[in-house]
Amino acid sequence: MKPTPKLTIYDVARRAGASPSTVSAALNGTWKARRIRPDTVKRIQAVALELGYSANLQARGLRKARSGLVGMILPAHDNRFFSSLSQAFTAEARARDQIPVIVSTQRDPEQEEDAVRRLVGYAVDAMMFVGTTAPAALSAQCREANVAHVFVDQPSTDAPSVVSDNVGGVRTLASALLERARPGAVTGMVFLGGDSGLYATSQRIKGFREALAAHGHTVDDSQILACGYRRLDARDALAALYQRLGGLPPALLVNSIDCLEGALEFLREIPDEAIAACDLGVWDHDPLGDLWRHPILMVRQRAGALVRQAYAHLDRRESAPSLTLVTPELIVPPLPRRLRRGGR
Amino acid sequence: MKPTPKLTIYDVARRAGASPSTVSAALNGTWKARRIRPDTVKRIQAVALELGYSANLQARGLRKARSGLVGMILPAHDNRFFSSLSQAFTAEARARDQIPVIVSTQRDPEQEEDAVRRLVGYAVDAMMFVGTTAPAALSAQCREANVAHVFVDQPSTDAPSVVSDNVGGVRTLASALLERARPGAVTGMVFLGGDSGLYATSQRIKGFREALAAHGHTVDDSQILACGYRRLDARDALAALYQRLGGLPPALLVNSIDCLEGALEFLREIPDEAIAACDLGVWDHDPLGDLWRHPILMVRQRAGALVRQAYAHLDRRESAPSLTLVTPELIVPPLPRRLRRGGR
DNA sequence: CTGAAAGCGCTAACAA
């Protein structure tokens, strides 16, 4: 095991017959601004390549007081929505030649603050926050260290934020359900799941009300089952509803994939015909949902657009609070051939 | 907007009436080894806290030639298995007080090598590789820079690797399917999906053969439909099989969630009774799969264990090639009440 | 167009 002969610009400089500063410039792109002769640059680059030199990024970062790292804090990796944000974030970072550092912190304020402290200690170029529990504190940490930052999927009064249009998304979803023109849908559609104390859920309920209001109906409290986000609670709430109504409602709008899982857990216990009597819609998207034996309308949040908008704020180094809405997209699965009537 | 008065150990030192090196030691934990008086340490820590000092990690990293960063390269974030690895990796890194840097590289060798080059430039403490396309090159890069590294979910001849027990996992799954004792299952079970040229698929086919061999049956080529990993190909392959057999096989073992999606896309077109005539199993797990109207046996790779084993290699700074197998777990969904016969 | 030299903030010998 060789002790690895650490190469520095000095090694390259000696070998290329140039000075360290010239080498530095030739290798990091500033040579144009420094008006270094192109063939000098070429010569140096050739030597660097030959030696297999690559810069020590920590040294560079120390000197420049920035690191080329960009941070993102999110609740969890193993979640479809969050992981699609990670994916989008990675792509954007790559386009800017930055290294994405994505840390999941389990909605734990301490972990969040700790992660930010460390990333700031690394002189990250910017931070993106998703679904954090202590947004104000994080924003303060960043402002203190003068680090650009933005919130995604949650509104903020301290910094720019980019959020899905919950109201509009649910309105669209509910309207699509109504267009199916199932008898009684306007007065009987039910909203299932979520916590009405939270921003997202309350916005979605608002959209739900608006959609029905457009049909002249004022939503009754019994149409809102905000039983929380947990799967089992959703299952039980739906079971109770089924009991009470003696069947499913004509239309059911479920507030999240977790709740959908709960709902499906109940639905697989009841006869096919009973299910066929209900039009189903969900906030959020899961490909397996498309494959259920009955069609499920879904609203997919546009992770790419959310991240792109958020990055745009960072690029402009905006720090004033703002709220940008991104419209989610409605996904209507093809009706299984089995269920199609006629057509060609 | 204040220019942010950058605090250094010198500021703290002056304020605490101590020297920079003492402050450094007091703040980074080496003070015990340096035998600094506890009350000095306390005094310094108090001052640091009061001033809101926090260390410049790039400077520390430059000096120590390590960064406290650990890297992980994986194909994509938006995939259930990979994202559960990310989750596990984050937890392990956190336990070691390291910052996890997880970069997805789309199975693109250039992106992979680029990411490693940059992370090595940052003096990462170690690297973990998942499903990479250019394993040999990555291993070489790390060895060159003397960075500990390990492969997960893919075998390597250059470094330690930790892989799910594909053979055993599929054997277990196939056996569980056979235990259902559906007539003709031994001779009629079909393996669907995957690429027999790849390590994972070939191992799984091996397990499939072993399971049937245990029942005295030698697998026929027509029982292996390695149609690739793409959803649509799986769908079409299953459709063709259905056509050929005039129904589903008595048991079907699907090689991945993507292929399962393809299979379900076909299955939702055919009558319930036809589906009920087939026992279904899949390599990999998806919670929505549990909720399908017919039970689907699943094998879940144990992401936590894979990462833990991999980290163990890093902790021991092993670099010799090795192969560690981790047994995946069989998940048998509860039979829907609807389908249960009697029992209590 | 290129080189010399200072210094980013920290740690670790070495002295005291």
Add this chain to the structure above:
DNA sequence: TTGTTAGCGCTTTCAG
């Protein structure tokens, strides 16, 4: 038990 000092490898004035 603590302080002094010399770098880690790079970028960046400032001279030439």
